[in-house]
Amino acid sequence: MLLSIDLARSLIGVLDEPALIIEGARTAAANDAAKSLLGQRIEDSDLRFAIRHPEALRTILAGKVADVEVVGIGSADRPWLLSVRPIERGLTLARLIDQSAGRAAERMRVDFVANASHELRTPLATIAGYAETLADEGEVDEQTRRRFGSVIQCEARRMLRIVEDLMSLSRIEAERFLAPREAVDLGEVARLAADHAGPLIEKRSCTVELKIESGMPPVAGDFAQLLQTADNLVGNAIRYGCTQENAAVIIEVRRDGDRALFSVHDSGDGIAAEHLPRLTERFYRVDAARSRDSGGTGLGLAIVKHIVERHRGRLTIESQLGQGTTVQVALPFEAAAL
Numbered sequence: 001m002l003l004s005i006d007l008a009r010s011l012i013g014v015l016d017e018p019a020l021i022i023e024g025a026r027t028a029a030a031n032d033a034a035k036s037l038l039g040q041r042i043e044d045s046d047l048r049f050a051i052r053h054p055e056a057l058r059t060i061l062a063g064k065v066a067d068v069e070v071v072g073i074g075s076a077d078r079p080w081l082l083s084v085r086p087i088e089r090g091l092t093l094a095r096l097i098d099q100s101a102g103r104a105a106e107r108m109r110v111d112f113v114a115n116a117s118h119e120l121r122t123p124l125a126t127i128a129g130y131a132e133t134l135a136d137e138g139e140v141d142e143q144t145r146r147r148f149g150s151v152i153q154c155e156a157r158r159m160l161r162i163v164e165d166l167m168s169l170s171r172i173e174a175e176r177f178l179a180p181r182e183a184v185d186l187g188e189v190a191r192l193a194a195d196h197a198g199p200l201i202e203k204r205s206c207t208v209e210l211k212i213e214s215g216m217p218p219v220a221g222d223f224a225q226l227l228q229t230a231d232n233l234v235g236n237a238i239r240y241g242c243t244q245e246n247a248a249v250i251i252e253v254r255r256d257g258d259r260a261l262f263s264v265h266d267s268g269d270g271i272a273a274e275h276l277p278r279l280t281e282r283f284y285r286v287d288a289a290r291s292r293d294s295g296g297t298g299l300g301l302a303i304v305k306h307i308v309e310r311h312r313g314r315l316t317i318e319s320q321l322g323q324g325t326t327v328q329v330a331l332p333f334e335a336a337a338l
Contacts, residue, residue: 005029008091018096021087022047022060028091037074037096056082060094069099079103115283119162119298123155158297165299169282172225172306180311183218183334184226186253186260193230194251197238206242208234211252219260220334225307232300233264233327241266241325259313259330267324276317280305304329 005021009029012019018034020027020042027042027050034050035042042050051057056070059082066084073080079099086092130148134140140148194208201208219226230251237249250265271279271286278284283298301317304327308315311331319325 008087008093012093015095017098020047020050020060020094022063022092022094023090025061034096060084060092063090063092112282115298116162116166119283120159123158126155127152127159162297162299165297165303168228169299169303169306172303172310176306176310178310180220180222180225182221182223184221184223185216185218186226186262186331187212187216189223189226189230190251190253190262192227193234196231197234200235200238204238204242204247206238206247206249208238209248209250211250211254213254216253216255216260217333219311219331221311221331222307225310226331229304229307229329230262230264232304233262233329236300237264237266237268237325237327241268243268256330259332261328261330263326263328265324265326270321270323271317271319271325272321273319276319279317280315 005023005028008021009031012021012029012031012034015031016033018037019031020034021029025047027045027047030038030043030050038050047060048057051060051073053070053073055068056073059066059068062084063086064084065086066082068082068084069079070082071077071079073096081097081099083095083097084092130152134145134148190210190212194210197208200206234249234251241249248267250263252261252263252265254261275286279286280301282302285298305315308329308331313329313331316328316330317325318328
């Protein structure tokens with residue numbers, strides 16, 4: 001049975017990506033995605049009215065099997081895979097498969113490797129420099145030896161924290177499709193996070209207030225990961241939100257309909273609005289020097305984001321300069337508890 005134009009139009013109509021049926025140099029049929037991208041009146045017209053990209057036009061008109069990467073159809077920098085397949089009696093199917101997501105993922109991977117390398121190279125260079133000085137022949141006075149040793153120890157611990165966070169992030173991503181099944185008491189998580197932050201609280205001369213609603217049902221979760229989330233959020237609030245004028249951090253757990261809310265609020269300097277959308281990116285820092293000095297790895301909120309996503313929860317960050325920051329995690333209750 002020969003393929004009719006009407007049948008071809010019906011077949012490409014079910015495709016999500018832009019698709020054209022070409023007859024000679026004429027656009028015989030186009031699906032809705034192609035019309036949206038290339039123009040609503042491209043059917044039954046010269047192909048050159050629809051495709052103005054020279055390489056793409058040559059590839060389609062050749063009418064041979066081909067897969068070609070092209071950039072610039074629809075917008076200046078949008079990447080596509082043009083797939084061309086001859087069908088029968090002079091008809092050719094041309095599909096445009098969007099490569100934007102793949103390219104973005106590749107850029108993220110490259111940026112991640114570059115950022116991780118930079119983060120590890122900095123303390124490693126410091127360690128190498130101080131160790132080389134200590135290894136040189138000649139006497140080193142006790143005070144210098146202790147100072148150099150302290151720097152080496154500090155930088156080595158910093159590298160260890162980065163590696164541990166990278167490994168943690170990798171484990172969380174590997175488990176992102178596995179629904180957590182433990183019944184977790186968020187009140188207990190909040191109390192433990194406050195206890196864990198004890199040394200940091202003392203160091204920063206900070207106060208922590210717990211507000212935990214009684215009678216809260218458990219959430220469906222992974223206890224270790226939710227505690228890690230709480231530790232990161234409380235630690236960030238103490239490091240960056242505790243100032244001499246405003247030294248209080250509030251940890252709150254309460255019910256909101258069919259969800260539990262875990263929030264951490266500080267009254268510190270706050271974060272400018274332009275930074276908020278990027279806070280969960282790996283190694284993104286509002287103030288890089290301050291973050292490193294405080295012991296941050298730049299991965300804490302990225303870890304929190306992935307844990308919340310695995311728990312089918314919602315993470316929101318609200319902040320205003322001079323008024324502090326509130327980070328809130330909303331998690332569904334365990335089904336058996338409702």
